[in-house]
Amino acid sequence: MKRHVVATRAEVDRAGRKLVEADGKPIALFRLGGEYFAILDRCPHLGGSLSAGMQVGLIEADEPGAVTMSRPGEFVRCPWHGWEFDIRSGKSYCDPERFKARDFAVHCLTGRELAEGPYVAETFKVEVEGDYIVIET
Amino acid sequence: MLDMPETRDAVADKIGEPIIDVDVHPGLASADEIRPYMPRRMWELLGELGPGGRGGGEYPKAVPEAHRQDAAPAPGQVAGSDLEFMRRQYLDPLNIRYSLLSPLRYSGQTENNPDLAVAVCQAMNEWQRVRWTSQDQRLKASILVPIEQPEVAAQIIEGWADTPDFAQVLLLTRTADPLGRRRYWPIYEAAERHGFPVAIHVFGSPGHAPTPAGWPSYYLEEMTSHSAACQGMIASFVAEGVFERFPTLKIVSLEGGFAWLPSLEWRMDRAFDRFRSEMRHLKMRPSEYLRRNLFVATQPIEEPERRRHLMEIIEWIGVERIMFSSDYPHWDFDDPARVLPGRIGSEARTKILSGNAMRVYRLGL
Numbered sequence: 001m002k003r004h005v006v007a008t009r010a011e012v013d014r015a016g017r018k019l020v021e022a023d024g025k026p027i028a029l030f031r032l033g034g035e036y037f038a039i040l041d042r043c044p045h046l047g048g049s050l051s052a053g054m055q056v057g058l059i060e061a062d063e064p065g066a067v068t069m070s071r072p073g074e075f076v077r078c079p080w081h082g083w084e085f086d087i088r089s090g091k092s093y094c095d096p097e098r099f100k101a102r103d104f105a106v107h108c109l110t111g112r113e114l115a116e117g118p119y120v121a122e123t124f125k126v127e128v129e130g131d132y133i134v135i136e137t
Numbered sequence: 138m139l140d141m142p143e144t145r146d147a148v149a150d151k152i153g154e155p156i157i158d159v160d161v162h163p164g165l166a167s168a169d170e171i172r173p174y175m176p177r178r179m180w181e182l183l184g185e186l187g188p189g190g191r192g193g194g195e196y197p198k199a200v201p202e203a204h205r206q207d208a209a210p211a212p213g214q215v216a217g218s219d220l221e222f223m224r225r226q227y228l229d230p231l232n233i234r235y236s237l238l239s240p241l242r243y244s245g246q247t248e249n250n251p252d253l254a255v256a257v258c259q260a261m262n263e264w265q266r267v268r269w270t271s272q273d274q275r276l277k278a279s280i281l282v283p284i285e286q287p288e289v290a291a292q293i294i295e296g297w298a299d300t301p302d303f304a305q306v307l308l309l310t311r312t313a314d315p316l317g318r319r320r321y322w323p324i325y326e327a328a329e330r331h332g333f334p335v336a337i338h339v340f341g342s343p344g345h346a347p348t349p350a351g352w353p354s355y356y357l358e359e360m361t362s363h364s365a366a367c368q369g370m371i372a373s374f375v376a377e378g379v380f381e382r383f384p385t386l387k388i389v390s391l392e393g394g395f396a397w398l399p400s401l402e403w404r405m406d407r408a409f410d411r412f413r414s415e416m417r418h419l420k421m422r423p424s425e426y427l428r429r430n431l432f433v434a435t436q437p438i439e440e441p442e443r444r445r446h447l448m449e450i451i452e453w454i455g456v457e458r459i460m461f462s463s464d465y466p467h468w469d470f471d472d473p474a475r476v477l478p479g480r481i482g483s484e485a486r487t488k489i490l491s492g493n494a495m496r497v498y499r500l501g502l
Contacts, residue, residue: 019145026145041145046471046472046475047472047475048205048207049145049146049207051145052145052206052207053206054206079205079206079207080205080206080207080468080470081468081469081470082199082200082468
């Protein structure tokens with residue numbers, strides 16, 4: 001397992017999401033509340049870029065006419081065919097048995113912690129002051 | 138700072154062979170783009186009335202304008218409205234040799250006002266030529282015609298017949314009457330005479346319910362009812378004797394899928410055997426006409442849980458009658474590299490991805 005420093009925390013916080021790359025893979029980072037999540041930026045259905053998708057809530061109905069919505073913004077909808085994935089787990093809302101967007105463990109670490117290694121900072125220099133997003137591939 | 142792109146250009150998987158895509162939707166960045174091609178009064182009228190029809194297709198399309206969300210050239214812009222972006226996202230990476238353009242918005246085909254219908258169709262025909270086909274040789278235009286004015290439609294076809302930018306006549310499935318009716322025959326007469334296939338795309342606003350069962354509540358109902366509209370349209374072509382009168386006419390069914398076709402042919406053949414006395418004008422069985430005159434486009438391809446079921450349906454229909462379509466830039470876009478079952482074999486794959494369309498549209502690779 002490799003750990004990659006992929007972004008500063010501030011960069012992800014700016015739009016609540018960010019497209020990064022690690023180990024040659026495109027990865028979509030999301031911030032939900034104070035937590036960070038990462039899924040492969042390639043929809044398991046036909047390959048759409050999930051980081052370009054709309055974030056939506058969980059819509060449920062126990063019976064016709066009784067619609068509820070919860071977990072606002074915690075699902076991402078693929079910009080191509082509209083398949084929805086739980087950002088927390090990568091699990092498909094549309095067809096959970098067959099489809100899952102690959103997810104990655106995410107950590108938020110300070111520059112001081114990172115300086116101790118062993119982390120791969122492929123794209124930029126880590127400063128001791130900042131907070132950084134690290135993912136495992 | 139990170140030097141990383143903010144969005145990934147998620148193109149479809151690369152494919153080695155050239156592709157002919159028979160259904161692509163160019164968009165107007167704004168209606169102003171067709172203004173130069175319209176008589177002044179017609180332009181005013183379009184502004185006063187807005188584009189219209191009799192109604193029936195106004196269901197929400199899951200996403201705004203039914204567009205793939207990553208297909209807008211820039212935030213807030215219309216998908217399919219910028220050739221440069223279309224080249225980068227679609228034409229180049231998918232190895233497209235030819236794309237058949239099917240403009241849908243502001244097409245004019247089912248406008249209520251007859252003069253406006255003609256003006257919008259002709260403006261859109263000119264627009265396709267000036268903005269698209271003359272800018273990129275891979276693009277081929279559709280002749281848009283006012284469907285409910287068949288005599289005028291035939292004249293319009295006549296007018297563009299010698300312009301090689303145009304490859305087909307475009308109609309819609311939901312029309313005031315089923316399209317096989319004799320009153321529409323001037324369109325087929327002109328198309329056959331000039332060797333234009335008649336492509337019939339789903340949608341239209343005929344004023345009656347989009348499903349034969351009545352007015353639905355949800356988009357899913359409208360979407361899945363397209364196959365019913367296609368079947369009604371195709372049965373009409375057969376029953377009215379269109380293919381008897383116009384034996385070399387080619388009909389292309391666009392965006393209706395195709396898994397329903399074997400069942401339609403079985404049912405029509407069976408019924409025909411019993412009801413032949415009512416249709417003495419038909420000399421062949423329905424499926425024989427359809428095998429000669431009807432082609433189907435793939436998108437939105439049926440996605441059964443077991444891909445072999447799709448393979449069986451393709452075998453029932455016959456590989457020669459199926460042509461690849463992507464529907465770019467709409468949300469239910471199909472990727473040529475992934476859309477066909479793996480077991481189909483390279484010869485059949487090439488027929489669907491380009492060979493059949495070369496033959497139908499008389500295009501050379």
